[in-house]
Every structure is written in structure tokens, then in C-alpha cells.
Amino acid sequence: QQPVQSPQAVILREGEDAVINCSSSKALYSVHWYRQKHGEAPVFLMILLKGGEQKGHEKISASFNEKKQQSSLYLTASQLSYSGTYFCGTAHEDLNNDMRFGAGTRLTVKP
């Protein structure tokens, strides 16, 4: 029931773009995205509710495809501060308040 994230890791140069995908085998109610720096707690980035909306947060945006049961996180013109591990969390209508997280995508941005 845990979502599957891809890729597991990505290395970028400053200014490059990246896409992180999150897919579920069950119908999604909402998708959360978090970023975690090494040794720190995960920090909330954005939430997408079913309905296929897209949201943005500075140069980070996300989409939610309800039919495909997946979400994608887009990082454009990456900065050094974007480095960290990105997690998606998925909630399903039949699981009440039980949110599961993917294994994470480690993003490294180099100068």
C-alpha cells in the first residue's frame, strides 16, 4: 500500500530541472509532498487533493493525475538549497487517516 517513487536518486547541476514521480496501486484521495534535509525532520511542501489540480511553490510545482493514480513533483531551475530527500505521502479514501509514504528520492544539486 506504500506508494512507489521514482527515481530513487538524481544528481543535478544548478539550474537544471527534475521530475519526481509517485504512483499508487489504489485510488488516491490526496497526495502530500515533503522534503527532508539530512538529519532533520521532513518539511511539508504541498498537498494535492483529488481533482487533477496542479500547485506551485516558488519554482517547485506538482500535478495530480487521479485517473493514473499518480503525482509528479517538478523542480525547475534547481538551486543548491533543493538538495535533500523528497517523499510523497498518499492517502486513500478507504484508509481513513492512514497516510503512507514512499521510500523517497534523494536529490543532489551540485554547483
Add this chain to the structure above:
Amino acid sequence: NAGVTQTPKFQVLKTGQSMTLQCAQDMNHEYMSWYRQDPGMGLRLIHYSVGAGITDQGEVPNGYNVSRSTTEDFPLRLLSAAPSQTSVYFCASSYSMVGGGALNYGYTFGSGTRLTVV
């Protein structure tokens, strides 16, 4: 605001010992949860609560107990520590919709407790 406060930050236990990980939030969030994080496995849900007096099991509840007597506090108890419980533990809280359902709001995480069981 302090947000979500977890104590202790580090703990070493011997196999078979018991202990309580503390979690407190000052944001009046109804929803609180405990996750453990192991390398390569992301965050796994242990227990959660949608309000005082209400708790439920998550994905990996065995060996852990919780209770929720107040809105602010959600302690996690390890009954008899085992090496497999060596992990980083995070507490998280969130607003809850009327009638339940915390899934429309982002989670605020505590800074974590690094637990080693020897």
C-alpha cells in the same frame, strides 16, 4: 510557537527495557501520528490519533503502545525494546476536518528521536 516537540533526541536502550517517547504540540492540532524511519524504507506509520481518547494502528504497530489523554500530547511506549526497533522516530501533527479526516492538511513533524537498542 514551539510546533511539535519530541523528547528525548537520543536514547540508547538495552534489549527488554521499556521507555516512552514524548510528543507534544501547541498548535491545537487534532490529528497526531508516529512514524519510524529506517534507511531505504522511508517513513512507516506506527500509530495515529484523530483526537483525544481515539487511537488506531498504522502499518507497523507491534511492540508499541499509544494513548491520547489530551489534545497536546501523544506519547509512544516501547513495551520491551528489541534491536529491530532501532530507528529514528518522528511524531507529526495536523489539523483535522470536521467529522474526522486529517488528510487535507500538511503535517508538521517533530525533530525526531534517534533510538538505538543494543
